[in-house]
Amino acid sequence: MTFIGDSPGFWLVAICLAAGVAGLLILSLLAARGRSGEAPALAHDVALYRDQIAGIERDEARGTLAPSEAKRLKTEVARRLLEADRRAARTGGGERPARGALILPALAILAAVGGGIGIYLRLGQPGLPDLPLASRIAEADARIAGRQSQAGFVASLPPVPAMPVEPEFAALMDKLRAAVDPAVSQDLTGLALLARNEAALGNFGPARAAQERLIAVKGPTDAAADHVFLAEILIREAGAYVSPEAEAALRAALAIEPQNGAALYYYGLMFAQGGRFDRAFALWQPLMNRTAPDAPWAAILREQIAEVAMLAGVDYQPPPAPALPGPDAAALAAAADLAPEDRAAMVEGMVAQLSQRLATEGGPAEEWARLIRSLGVLGREAEAREILAEARSRFTAAEDLALIGAAATDAGLAE
Structure with a gap:
Protein backbone atom coordinates (compact mmCIF):
# COMPACT_ATOMS: atom_id res chain seq x y z
CA MET A 1 0.00 0.00 0.00
CA THR A 2 1.43 3.39 -0.97
CA PHE A 3 0.90 6.32 1.35
CA ILE A 4 0.91 9.91 0.19
CA GLY A 5 3.86 10.67 2.49
CA ASP A 6 5.99 8.13 0.63
CA SER A 7 5.28 9.32 -2.94
CA PRO A 8 6.14 12.38 -5.04
CA GLY A 9 2.43 13.17 -5.05
CA PHE A 10 2.70 14.52 -1.51
CA TRP A 11 5.38 17.01 -2.49
CA LEU A 12 3.54 17.94 -5.67
CA VAL A 13 0.42 18.78 -3.70
CA ALA A 14 2.41 20.65 -1.02
CA ILE A 15 4.35 22.72 -3.57
CA CYS A 16 1.23 23.52 -5.56
CA LEU A 17 -0.58 24.67 -2.45
CA ALA A 18 2.36 26.81 -1.34
CA ALA A 19 2.78 28.30 -4.80
CA GLY A 20 -0.94 28.93 -5.09
CA VAL A 21 -1.09 30.79 -1.78
CA ALA A 22 1.99 32.83 -2.64
CA GLY A 23 0.59 33.57 -6.10
CA LEU A 24 -2.73 34.79 -4.74
CA LEU A 25 -1.01 37.08 -2.26
CA ILE A 26 1.32 38.52 -4.90
CA LEU A 27 -1.56 38.99 -7.33
CA SER A 28 -3.43 40.96 -4.69
CA LEU A 29 -0.39 43.21 -4.32
CA LEU A 30 -0.12 43.68 -8.07
CA ALA A 31 -3.83 44.47 -8.32
CA ALA A 32 -3.42 47.08 -5.62
CA ARG A 33 -0.45 48.49 -7.53
CA GLY A 34 -2.50 48.56 -10.74
CA ARG A 35 -5.26 50.45 -9.03
CA SER A 36 -2.80 52.92 -7.63
CA GLY A 37 -1.47 53.45 -11.19
CA GLU A 38 -4.69 55.30 -12.06
CA ALA A 39 -3.75 58.08 -9.65
CA PRO A 40 -1.47 60.11 -12.02
CA ALA A 41 -4.12 60.19 -14.77
CA LEU A 42 -6.80 61.26 -12.34
CA ALA A 43 -4.57 64.01 -10.97
CA HIS A 44 -4.06 65.25 -14.51
CA ASP A 45 -7.85 65.28 -15.10
CA VAL A 46 -8.41 67.30 -11.90
CA ALA A 47 -5.87 69.92 -13.00
CA LEU A 48 -7.37 70.05 -16.50
CA TYR A 49 -10.92 70.60 -15.23
CA ARG A 50 -9.74 73.37 -12.93
CA ASP A 51 -8.02 75.09 -15.87
CA GLN A 52 -11.23 74.78 -17.93
CA ILE A 53 -13.25 76.46 -15.16
CA ALA A 54 -10.69 79.28 -14.98
CA GLY A 55 -10.86 79.68 -18.80
CA ILE A 56 -14.67 79.84 -18.75
CA GLU A 57 -14.51 82.54 -16.09
CA ARG A 58 -12.05 84.57 -18.19
CA ASP A 59 -14.24 84.28 -21.29
CA GLU A 60 -17.24 85.36 -19.27
CA ALA A 61 -15.32 88.37 -17.94
CA ARG A 62 -14.27 89.41 -21.48
CA GLY A 63 -17.87 89.08 -22.64
CA THR A 64 -17.19 86.33 -25.18
CA LEU A 65 -19.59 83.97 -23.29
CA ALA A 66 -23.10 84.82 -22.21
CA PRO A 67 -23.64 84.47 -18.46
CA SER A 68 -26.19 81.69 -18.91
CA GLU A 69 -23.85 79.70 -21.19
CA ALA A 70 -20.91 80.28 -18.86
CA LYS A 71 -22.96 79.01 -15.90
CA ARG A 72 -23.99 75.85 -17.78
CA LEU A 73 -20.40 75.11 -18.84
CA LYS A 74 -19.00 75.67 -15.34
CA THR A 75 -21.67 73.37 -13.88
CA GLU A 76 -20.75 70.57 -16.29
CA VAL A 77 -17.00 70.96 -15.74
CA ALA A 78 -17.47 71.23 -11.97
CA ARG A 79 -19.38 67.94 -12.01
CA ARG A 80 -16.53 66.23 -13.87
CA LEU A 81 -14.03 67.83 -11.47
CA LEU A 82 -15.82 66.49 -8.43
CA GLU A 83 -16.02 62.99 -9.94
CA ALA A 84 -12.31 63.05 -10.80
CA ASP A 85 -11.47 64.33 -7.32
CA ARG A 86 -13.47 61.54 -5.67
CA ARG A 87 -11.74 58.90 -7.81
CA ALA A 88 -8.34 60.36 -6.97
CA ALA A 89 -9.15 60.20 -3.24
CA ARG A 90 -10.10 56.52 -3.53
CA THR A 91 -6.77 55.65 -5.20
CA GLY A 92 -4.60 57.14 -2.48
CA GLY A 93 -4.51 60.82 -2.93
CA GLY A 94 -3.16 60.85 -6.44
CA GLU A 95 0.43 59.81 -5.67
CA ARG A 96 1.80 56.71 -7.34
CA PRO A 97 3.66 54.43 -4.93
CA ALA A 98 7.29 53.77 -5.55
CA ARG A 99 8.12 50.49 -7.27
CA GLY A 100 10.27 49.44 -4.34
CA ALA A 101 7.32 49.72 -1.94
CA LEU A 102 5.97 46.40 -3.30
CA ILE A 103 9.25 44.53 -3.08
CA LEU A 104 9.29 44.17 0.72
CA PRO A 105 5.73 42.71 1.01
CA ALA A 106 6.46 40.31 -1.84
CA LEU A 107 9.67 39.16 -0.17
CA ALA A 108 7.81 38.72 3.13
CA ILE A 109 5.23 36.50 1.41
CA LEU A 110 7.91 34.37 -0.23
CA ALA A 111 9.85 34.15 3.06
CA ALA A 112 6.74 33.01 4.94
CA VAL A 113 5.97 30.28 2.41
CA GLY A 114 9.60 29.20 2.16
CA GLY A 115 10.02 29.34 5.92
CA GLY A 116 6.99 27.14 6.43
CA ILE A 117 8.44 24.53 4.09
CA GLY A 118 11.82 24.77 5.82
CA ILE A 119 10.33 24.33 9.28
CA TYR A 120 8.38 21.30 8.11
CA LEU A 121 11.51 19.74 6.63
CA ARG A 122 13.34 20.31 9.92
CA LEU A 123 10.64 19.33 12.44
CA GLY A 124 8.21 17.25 10.41
CA GLN A 125 8.50 13.74 9.05
CA PRO A 126 7.90 13.95 5.30
CA GLY A 127 8.11 10.19 4.81
CA LEU A 128 5.83 9.28 7.71
CA PRO A 129 2.85 7.30 6.45
CA ASP A 130 -0.71 7.88 7.51
CA LEU A 131 -1.37 6.68 11.08
CA PRO A 132 -4.98 5.62 11.53
CA LEU A 133 -6.17 4.74 15.02
CA ALA A 134 -6.17 1.01 14.35
CA SER A 135 -2.52 1.11 13.29
CA ARG A 136 -1.50 3.11 16.36
CA ILE A 137 -3.30 0.66 18.63
CA ALA A 138 -1.62 -2.28 16.91
CA GLU A 139 1.79 -0.64 17.27
CA ALA A 140 1.19 0.03 20.98
CA ASP A 141 0.12 -3.59 21.53
CA ALA A 142 3.24 -4.80 19.73
CA ARG A 143 5.38 -2.43 21.80
CA ILE A 144 3.90 -3.78 25.03
CA ALA A 145 4.28 -7.40 23.92
CA GLY A 146 7.91 -6.90 22.88
CA ARG A 147 9.06 -4.66 25.73
CA GLN A 148 12.29 -5.25 27.58
CA SER A 149 12.63 -7.95 30.21
CA GLN A 150 13.17 -7.26 33.90
CA ALA A 151 16.86 -8.15 33.79
CA GLY A 152 17.52 -6.16 30.63
CA PHE A 153 15.80 -3.04 31.90
CA VAL A 154 17.40 -3.16 35.33
CA ALA A 155 20.83 -3.57 33.70
CA SER A 156 20.27 -0.31 31.82
CA LEU A 157 19.62 1.67 35.01
CA PRO A 158 22.36 3.55 36.87
CA PRO A 159 23.59 1.88 40.06
CA VAL A 160 21.67 2.71 43.22
CA PRO A 161 23.71 3.47 46.36
CA ALA A 162 23.18 1.13 49.28
CA MET A 163 20.68 2.26 51.90
CA PRO A 164 22.24 3.07 55.30
CA VAL A 165 21.24 0.52 57.95
CA GLU A 166 21.37 0.88 61.70
CA PRO A 167 23.70 -1.66 63.31
CA GLU A 168 20.95 -3.26 65.39
CA PHE A 169 18.75 -3.81 62.36
CA ALA A 170 21.68 -5.11 60.31
CA ALA A 171 22.42 -7.67 63.01
CA LEU A 172 18.79 -8.82 63.02
CA MET A 173 18.86 -9.16 59.23
CA ASP A 174 22.00 -11.29 59.39
CA LYS A 175 20.26 -13.66 61.82
CA LEU A 176 17.17 -13.78 59.61
CA ARG A 177 19.23 -14.60 56.51
CA ALA A 178 21.07 -17.31 58.37
CA ALA A 179 17.82 -18.88 59.55
CA VAL A 180 15.86 -18.63 56.27
CA ASP A 181 17.35 -19.94 53.03
CA PRO A 182 15.10 -18.96 50.09
CA ALA A 183 16.30 -21.98 48.15
CA VAL A 184 14.97 -24.64 50.53
CA SER A 185 13.08 -22.98 53.41
CA GLN A 186 9.51 -24.06 54.21
CA ASP A 187 9.03 -21.36 56.87
CA LEU A 188 6.24 -19.12 55.55
CA THR A 189 6.64 -16.52 58.29
CA GLY A 190 10.39 -16.39 57.87
CA LEU A 191 10.15 -16.11 54.09
CA ALA A 192 7.57 -13.29 54.37
CA LEU A 193 9.77 -11.39 56.84
CA LEU A 194 12.85 -11.90 54.69
CA ALA A 195 11.11 -10.74 51.51
CA ARG A 196 9.65 -7.59 53.07
CA ASN A 197 12.78 -6.54 54.91
CA GLU A 198 15.10 -7.19 51.98
CA ALA A 199 12.77 -5.10 49.81
CA ALA A 200 12.75 -2.33 52.42
CA LEU A 201 16.55 -2.30 52.31
CA GLY A 202 16.59 -2.14 48.51
CA ASN A 203 17.95 -5.69 48.13
CA PHE A 204 15.45 -6.61 45.46
CA GLY A 205 17.18 -9.75 44.19
CA PRO A 206 17.04 -11.55 47.56
CA ALA A 207 13.57 -10.12 48.18
CA ARG A 208 12.35 -11.57 44.89
CA ALA A 209 13.88 -14.96 45.65
CA ALA A 210 12.23 -15.08 49.08
CA GLN A 211 8.84 -14.02 47.78
CA GLU A 212 8.91 -16.49 44.88
CA ARG A 213 9.82 -19.24 47.35
CA LEU A 214 6.96 -18.15 49.62
CA ILE A 215 4.47 -18.45 46.74
CA ALA A 216 5.86 -21.84 45.76
CA VAL A 217 5.61 -23.19 49.32
CA LYS A 218 2.02 -21.92 49.68
CA GLY A 219 1.04 -23.63 46.46
CA PRO A 220 -2.74 -23.58 45.93
CA THR A 221 -3.23 -21.57 49.13
CA ASP A 222 -1.40 -18.53 47.79
CA ALA A 223 -3.20 -15.19 47.95
CA ALA A 224 -3.49 -12.35 45.47
CA ALA A 225 -1.51 -10.17 47.88
CA ASP A 226 1.46 -12.55 47.59
CA HIS A 227 1.65 -12.05 43.83
CA VAL A 228 1.03 -8.31 44.10
CA PHE A 229 3.96 -7.98 46.50
CA LEU A 230 6.17 -9.93 44.11
CA ALA A 231 5.14 -7.55 41.34
CA GLU A 232 5.89 -4.55 43.57
CA ILE A 233 9.39 -5.90 44.26
CA LEU A 234 10.05 -6.14 40.53
CA ILE A 235 8.50 -2.74 39.80
CA ARG A 236 10.54 -1.02 42.51
CA GLU A 237 13.70 -2.69 41.30
CA ALA A 238 13.02 -1.40 37.78
CA GLY A 239 12.23 2.16 38.90
CA ALA A 240 8.43 1.91 38.37
CA TYR A 241 8.77 0.05 35.04
CA VAL A 242 6.26 -2.82 34.72
CA SER A 243 8.22 -5.60 33.05
CA PRO A 244 6.82 -8.81 31.52
CA GLU A 245 7.81 -10.64 34.72
CA ALA A 246 5.89 -8.12 36.83
CA GLU A 247 2.94 -8.46 34.46
CA ALA A 248 2.93 -12.23 35.00
CA ALA A 249 2.76 -11.70 38.76
CA LEU A 250 -0.09 -9.21 38.33
CA ARG A 251 -1.98 -11.64 36.09
CA ALA A 252 -1.65 -14.31 38.75
CA ALA A 253 -3.00 -11.92 41.37
CA LEU A 254 -5.98 -10.93 39.22
CA ALA A 255 -6.74 -14.57 38.46
CA ILE A 256 -7.20 -15.09 42.19
CA GLU A 257 -8.85 -11.74 42.97
CA PRO A 258 -10.09 -9.93 39.83
CA GLN A 259 -10.90 -6.72 41.76
CA ASN A 260 -7.62 -6.44 43.63
CA GLY A 261 -6.97 -2.69 43.72
CA ALA A 262 -3.17 -2.74 43.77
CA ALA A 263 -3.00 -5.25 40.91
CA LEU A 264 -5.43 -3.22 38.81
CA TYR A 265 -3.44 -0.04 39.42
CA TYR A 266 -0.13 -1.60 38.34
CA TYR A 267 -1.79 -3.36 35.40
CA GLY A 268 -3.16 -0.03 34.21
CA LEU A 269 0.28 1.52 34.70
CA MET A 270 1.70 -1.11 32.34
CA PHE A 271 -0.77 -0.11 29.62
CA ALA A 272 -0.05 3.59 30.18
CA GLN A 273 3.69 2.98 29.82
CA GLY A 274 3.05 1.16 26.54
CA GLY A 275 0.83 3.89 25.06
CA ARG A 276 -2.53 2.13 25.53
CA PHE A 277 -4.01 4.98 27.54
CA ASP A 278 -7.52 3.84 26.63
CA ARG A 279 -7.03 0.50 28.37
CA ALA A 280 -5.29 2.12 31.32
CA PHE A 281 -8.21 4.51 31.82
CA ALA A 282 -10.72 1.68 31.43
CA LEU A 283 -9.04 -0.04 34.38
CA TRP A 284 -8.40 3.04 36.47
CA GLN A 285 -11.73 4.86 36.29
CA PRO A 286 -13.82 2.16 38.05
CA LEU A 287 -10.92 1.64 40.45
CA MET A 288 -10.87 5.36 41.25
CA ASN A 289 -14.63 5.36 41.84
CA ARG A 290 -14.47 2.60 44.44
CA THR A 291 -11.05 3.23 46.01
CA ALA A 292 -11.10 4.01 49.72
CA PRO A 293 -9.34 7.25 50.69
CA ASP A 294 -6.79 5.33 52.77
CA ALA A 295 -5.91 2.79 50.07
CA PRO A 296 -2.14 2.72 49.42
CA TRP A 297 -2.63 3.46 45.72
CA ALA A 298 -5.33 6.15 46.15
CA ALA A 299 -3.04 9.21 46.13
CA ILE A 300 -0.84 8.17 43.20
CA LEU A 301 -3.87 7.02 41.19
CA ARG A 302 -5.57 10.38 41.71
CA GLU A 303 -2.41 12.15 40.48
CA GLN A 304 -2.04 10.08 37.31
CA ILE A 305 -5.56 9.33 36.12
CA ALA A 306 -6.32 12.84 34.82
CA GLU A 307 -3.34 12.81 32.46
CA VAL A 308 -4.11 9.28 31.30
CA ALA A 309 -7.71 10.31 30.59
CA MET A 310 -6.53 13.30 28.54
CA LEU A 311 -4.18 11.10 26.50
CA ALA A 312 -7.03 8.64 25.99
CA GLY A 313 -9.21 11.46 24.65
CA VAL A 314 -11.59 11.44 27.59
CA ASP A 315 -12.77 14.52 29.48
CA TYR A 316 -12.42 13.39 33.09
CA GLN A 317 -11.61 14.98 36.43
CA PRO A 318 -10.94 12.74 39.43
CA PRO A 319 -12.94 13.34 42.60
CA PRO A 320 -11.27 15.63 45.13
CA ALA A 321 -9.06 13.98 47.71
CA PRO A 322 -10.81 13.62 51.08
CA ALA A 323 -9.15 14.96 54.19
CA LEU A 324 -7.19 12.34 56.06
CA PRO A 325 -8.08 11.79 59.71
CA GLY A 326 -5.63 12.58 62.46
CA PRO A 327 -3.79 15.72 63.55
CA ASP A 328 -2.72 17.93 60.68
Missing part, protein backbone atom coordinates in the same frame (compact mmCIF):
# COMPACT_ATOMS: atom_id res chain seq x y z
CA ALA A 329 -0.86 21.24 60.53
CA ALA A 330 -4.08 23.22 61.06
CA ALA A 331 -5.00 21.22 64.15
CA LEU A 332 -1.55 21.62 65.62
CA ALA A 333 -1.65 25.35 64.89
CA ALA A 334 -5.03 25.66 66.61
CA ALA A 335 -3.63 23.89 69.63
CA ALA A 336 -1.02 26.62 69.95
CA ASP A 337 -3.71 29.02 71.22
CA LEU A 338 -4.62 26.77 74.15
CA ALA A 339 -3.12 26.68 77.58
CA PRO A 340 0.01 24.49 77.75
CA GLU A 341 -1.75 21.71 79.68
CA ASP A 342 -4.78 21.73 77.34
CA ARG A 343 -2.60 21.90 74.25
CA ALA A 344 -0.52 18.94 75.33
CA ALA A 345 -3.63 16.92 76.12
CA MET A 346 -5.23 17.77 72.79
CA VAL A 347 -2.19 16.84 70.71
CA GLU A 348 -1.49 13.71 72.73
CA GLY A 349 -5.10 12.60 72.28
CA MET A 350 -5.07 13.08 68.51
CA VAL A 351 -1.72 11.33 68.16
CA ALA A 352 -2.90 8.43 70.33
CA GLN A 353 -6.04 7.99 68.24
CA LEU A 354 -4.07 8.01 64.99
CA SER A 355 -1.47 5.60 66.36
CA GLN A 356 -4.10 3.17 67.61
CA ARG A 357 -6.04 3.23 64.35
CA LEU A 358 -2.92 2.63 62.24
CA ALA A 359 -1.89 -0.24 64.50
CA THR A 360 -5.28 -1.96 64.25
CA GLU A 361 -6.61 -0.97 60.83
CA GLY A 362 -3.57 0.23 58.93
CA GLY A 363 -3.64 3.21 56.61
CA PRO A 364 -1.93 4.92 53.68
CA ALA A 365 1.63 6.17 53.75
CA GLU A 366 0.39 9.75 54.20
CA GLU A 367 -1.07 8.88 57.63
CA TRP A 368 2.07 7.08 58.73
CA ALA A 369 4.09 10.11 57.67
CA ARG A 370 1.73 12.36 59.65
CA LEU A 371 2.16 10.21 62.77
CA ILE A 372 5.95 10.33 62.45
CA ARG A 373 5.89 14.13 62.17
CA SER A 374 3.53 14.46 65.13
CA LEU A 375 5.72 12.28 67.34
CA GLY A 376 8.71 14.38 66.33
CA VAL A 377 6.86 17.56 67.35
CA LEU A 378 6.10 15.98 70.73
CA GLY A 379 9.75 15.06 71.20
CA ARG A 380 9.01 11.32 71.35
CA GLU A 381 11.97 10.38 69.17
CA ALA A 382 12.25 6.73 70.21
CA GLU A 383 8.60 6.07 69.44
CA ALA A 384 8.91 7.96 66.15
CA ARG A 385 11.81 5.70 65.17
CA GLU A 386 9.76 2.60 65.93
CA ILE A 387 6.90 3.89 63.78
CA LEU A 388 9.39 4.78 61.03
CA ALA A 389 10.82 1.25 61.00
CA GLU A 390 7.33 -0.30 60.94
CA ALA A 391 6.22 2.00 58.12
CA ARG A 392 9.24 1.06 56.02
CA SER A 393 8.47 -2.61 56.54
CA ARG A 394 4.84 -2.12 55.48
CA PHE A 395 5.35 -0.06 52.33
CA THR A 396 7.45 -0.93 49.31
CA ALA A 397 6.31 1.51 46.63
CA ALA A 398 8.87 4.22 45.88
CA GLU A 399 6.29 7.00 46.26
CA ASP A 400 5.25 5.78 49.72
CA LEU A 401 8.82 5.40 50.92
CA ALA A 402 9.58 8.92 49.71
CA LEU A 403 6.70 10.31 51.82
CA ILE A 404 7.86 8.39 54.87
CA GLY A 405 11.46 9.48 54.37
CA ALA A 406 10.43 13.13 54.11
CA ALA A 407 8.43 12.82 57.34
CA ALA A 408 11.46 11.32 59.09
CA THR A 409 13.56 14.25 57.97
CA ASP A 410 10.95 16.74 59.19
CA ALA A 411 10.81 14.95 62.53
CA GLY A 412 14.57 15.28 62.91
CA LEU A 413 15.30 11.56 62.73
CA ALA A 414 18.85 11.25 61.45
CA GLU A 415 19.24 8.49 58.90
